[in-house]
Amino acid sequence: MEKSFIFKLKVKWTGGKKGSVSAEDKPDLTIATPPEFGGERGNYSPEELFIASVNSCILTTFLYFADRLNVKFESYTAEAEGKIVKTEGPFVFREIEVRPTVEVKNNKEKKKALKALELTEKYCIITNSINKQVSVTLKPTVKALTPSQ
Helix, strand or coil: CCCCCCCCCEEEEEECCEEEEECCCCCCEEEECCHHHCCCCCCECHHHHHHHHHHHHHHHHHHHHHHHCCCCEEEEEEEEEEEEECCCCCCEEEEEEEEEEEEECCHHHHHHHHHHHHHHHHHCHHHHHCCCCCEEEECCEEEECCCCC
């Protein structure tokens, strides 16, 4: 049986090279053309939000699998970096690297966290939805605070 969900948001031009993103029951987010393309500093660009979508989907997918596998973790942080290139055509993303770091108390939890990350890489909705011309690589680190067990 097919399941489906609909997510809605609105984008509005607010002047110059800026706009806002809004969705029901959420704070507005100011967006702008990035400085690399003539925009002002200090606002999120669509390029950054694209990377943020990948990075945040990896987080929420990890949270899902960590819960399912009963992973007890102390912290999760992830840096992400995307590379756009222009060859003969328009600029396009070619790669996004996400580097999550998960801290757990011991090696038993480390194994479960690594399994959750493996499932995360396989099932993240955003990364599975990206045209396969974009290489998305997950490079996780899981640190056992107390190696025994």
